[in-house]
Amino acid sequence: MRLIYPGSFDPPTKGHIHIARRAAALCGDLVVLVMRNPGKPLRLETEQRAALLERCLVGTPGIRVECGSGLLADEVRRLKGQAILRGLRDQGDYAAEKRVADAFRAVFDIETLFMQCDASLSHISSSLVRELLGLKGPAQALVPEEIFDDVWKAYCPEGQLKGELR
Numbered sequence: 001m002r003l004i005y006p007g008s009f010d011p012p013t014k015g016h017i018h019i020a021r022r023a024a025a026l027c028g029d030l031v032v033l034v035m036r037n038p039g040k041p042l043r044l045e046t047e048q049r050a051a052l053l054e055r056c057l058v059g060t061p062g063i064r065v066e067c068g069s070g071l072l073a074d075e076v077r078r079l080k081g082q083a084i085l086r087g088l089r090d091q092g093d094y095a096a097e098k099r100v101a102d103a104f105r106a107v108f109d110i111e112t113l114f115m116q117c118d119a120s121l122s123h124i125s126s127s128l129v130r131e132l133l134g135l136k137g138p139a140q141a142l143v144p145e146e147i148f149d150d151v152w153k154a155y156c157p158e159g160q161l162k163g164e165l166r
Contacts, residue, residue, distance in 0.1 A: 002029040003113065004081035006072055008126070009034050009049045010042045011151045015117050015124040017056045017144055019087035023115055024062040031079050032057070036069040043130070044154050052147045073108040083111040089122045130155070 003023055009016055009032075016032075024030040034050040044052070046067045053065045068075040076084060084104065086097045094114070101112035124142045132139040133155035143151050 001027045001082045002031065002080060003027050003083055003085040004031050004033050004076050004079055005085040005087075006033040006035050006068070006075070008037050008040060008042060009053060010040075010044055010126055011129055011143060011154070012049065012053050012056060012147065013124045013126055013129055013142055014144055015087065015089070015121040016053070016126075018118055018121055019085070019115055020053075020057060020063060021060055023085050024060055028062045030063045030085070031081065032063060032065045033068045033072075033075060033079070034065065035072070035075075036067070044151075048154070052150060055146055056144045073104065073110055076108075076110055081110075083113050085113050085115060088114050088116050089125070 005020055005023060007016065020030060020032055032053055034046050034053065036046050042049075046069075050065045050067050057063050057065065066079065068078075072084070084101075086093075086101070088094050088097060097112070097114065101114075104110045104112055129139050129142050129151075131137075132142070133152065136156055139151075140148055
């Protein structure tokens, strides 16, 4: 089964990587789809986000990273996906994602599978990482180590991390 794991991934977090690896181990064929979202102010270009994800997921069997834009249903069909994968941190995520999943099934006949994140990562979100980085706060525990320096430079090109030297 090929699952499509879409998102803006701006920036990729430890939670994203954890969900991707677990899903790939179960389905054997996962496409992490980095989407362009013209309605969202993004710090990193789509191709940059995809390259960061590839670095984090290198060597993980059954995963590939692609870029997409436009209607997610069109991307799922282009990639020959059988279902969409969405990671859930809490009940708020579930409520929002369920409405979208119901619409995708009703309008496009595309199923959505939910995967609950590990409890130790449930506090992590890209928006929290962006907020911390914007304030030059310590975000190292939220972003994969292999890409943190690149994420830091993208968000704080001349800044120094508060509390720790970079």
